[in-house]
Amino acid sequence: MIELKQISKVYGSGNKKTTALSGLDLTIGKGEIFGIIGHSGAGKSTLIRCINLLERPSTGEVWINGVQMTRLGKKQLQKERRRIGMIFQHFNLLSSATVYDNIAFPLRLSGTPKSRIDEKVKELLALVGLEQHGSKYPAQLSGGQKQRVGIARALASEPDVLLCDEATSALDPQTTDSILKLLLDINKQFNLTIVLITHEMHVIQSICDQVAVIHQGGIVEQGPVANVFLKPQHPITRDFIQRESDQGESLQELTGTASGASQPVKITFLGDKTYESILSQTVRRTGVDFAILQGKISTIKTVPYGQLIVRFEGSDEAVQRTLEELAKQGLDVEVMN
Numbered sequence: 001m002i003e004l005k006q007i008s009k010v011y012g013s014g015n016k017k018t019t020a021l022s023g024l025d026l027t028i029g030k031g032e033i034f035g036i037i038g039h040s041g042a043g044k045s046t047l048i049r050c051i052n053l054l055e056r057p058s059t060g061e062v063w064i065n066g067v068q069m070t071r072l073g074k075k076q077l078q079k080e081r082r083r084i085g086m087i088f089q090h091f092n093l094l095s096s097a098t099v100y101d102n103i104a105f106p107l108r109l110s111g112t113p114k115s116r117i118d119e120k121v122k123e124l125l126a127l128v129g130l131e132q133h134g135s136k137y138p139a140q141l142s143g144g145q146k147q148r149v150g151i152a153r154a155l156a157s158e159p160d161v162l163l164c165d166e167a168t169s170a171l172d173p174q175t176t177d178s179i180l181k182l183l184l185d186i187n188k189q190f191n192l193t194i195v196l197i198t199h200e201m202h203v204i205q206s207i208c209d210q211v212a213v214i215h216q217g218g219i220v221e222q223g224p225v226a227n228v229f230l231k232p233q234h235p236i237t238r239d240f241i242q243r244e245s246d247q248g249e250s251l252q253e254l255t256g257t258a259s260g261a262s263q264p265v266k267i268t269f270l271g272d273k274t275y276e277s278i279l280s281q282t283v284r285r286t287g288v289d290f291a292i293l294q295g296k297i298s299t300i301k302t303v304p305y306g307q308l309i310v311r312f313e314g315s316d317e318a319v320q321r322t323l324e325e326l327a328k329q330g331l332d333v334e335v336m337n
């Protein structure tokens with residue numbers, strides 16, 4: 001488990017001071033994939049680098065599996081850091097070393113016997129699907145392959161935690177998805193805790209269990225991804241979701257031009273309910289009609305969800321009864337303004 005308690009980070013001094021993090025608390029459970037999303041300058045990199053103390057917080061405590069990292073001396077910190085792997089946006093590979101040697105590097109550093117290194121590197125090459133590429137140099141690899149080397153290197157010391165600093169931001173969408181799938185597989189296989197920072201909601205939606213939204217150095221909203229994604233509370237979260245779905249403008253146009261006085265209603269279906277005929281059965285009973293203004297079906301991690309924006313047509317009483325019946329059957333119903 002990772003616990004950050006009242007973490008602040010101030011860069012510089014005097015009138016050149018920048019407060020990157022201010023009094024931030026965060027708890028990340030063992031085996032979770034925890035995403036931290038925020039705009040540029042929100043404090044994401046500073047936050048993730050405070051977890052392994054690549055950046056020392058100005059105040060506050062960092063606890064990992066019951067060890068207070070912020071209290072450790074240099075030697076102990078070096079030892080504890082082996083339990084925390086990290087991958088980077090620009091991979092940070094040694095360009096003059098082969099793929100094999102890049103992966104072997106942390107093992108050699110910790111004095112692992114040669115025969116064990118060979119065994120481990122081969123195991124890791126297979127894990128990340130690069131068995132045929134051990135003797136190549138980073139310049140001979142694609143971006144996705146470079147990140148696979150980064151992941152293998154980070155896993156060499158069998159860490160409990162993997163920190164991902166914008167690990168897919170330099171990759172195209174297809175490669176991004178293959179790297180996210182690899183991270184998900186590794187999380188399942190080793191029950192590895194993964195903390196990732198990103199500015200892309202898609203990354204959060206694809207693999208994270210929990211999400212925290214960071215803004216101006218503080219967490220403004222957090223929770224299970226389905227809760228935050230489907231019922232965002234903070235304007236910054238809403239903004240991320242709107243950008244991702246790219247639907248904000250068209251909804252305004254649709255609701256502005258549609259005839260009739262009734263308000264649009266957003267209906268959210270989660271899990272198996274996504275594929276059930278709850279809406280059609282309900283309106284048949286209550287006798288209202290509806291027009292669909294917008295709709296989408298997608299998944300959050302592996303859970304399907306649907307979101308429909310509709311305008312009901314019928315008497316006020318019948319529309320009200322429809323909303324109540326939908327809510328009773330476990331759908332989330334929100335009358336939009």
Ligand SMILES: Nc1ncnc2c1ncn2[C@@H]1O[C@H](COP(=O)(O)OP(=O)(O)OP(=O)(O)O)[C@@H](O)[C@H]1O
Binds near residue numbers: 018019020
């Ligand atoms: N080494 C530094 N010295 C001074 N200020 C810094 C330093 N690193 C970061 N900052 C400042 O701290 C704030 C948070 O920066 P940080 O890099 O953590 O944000 P971020 O969310 O990761 O942004 P981005 O997505 O653009 O990388 C910013 O105002 C930034 O200018």
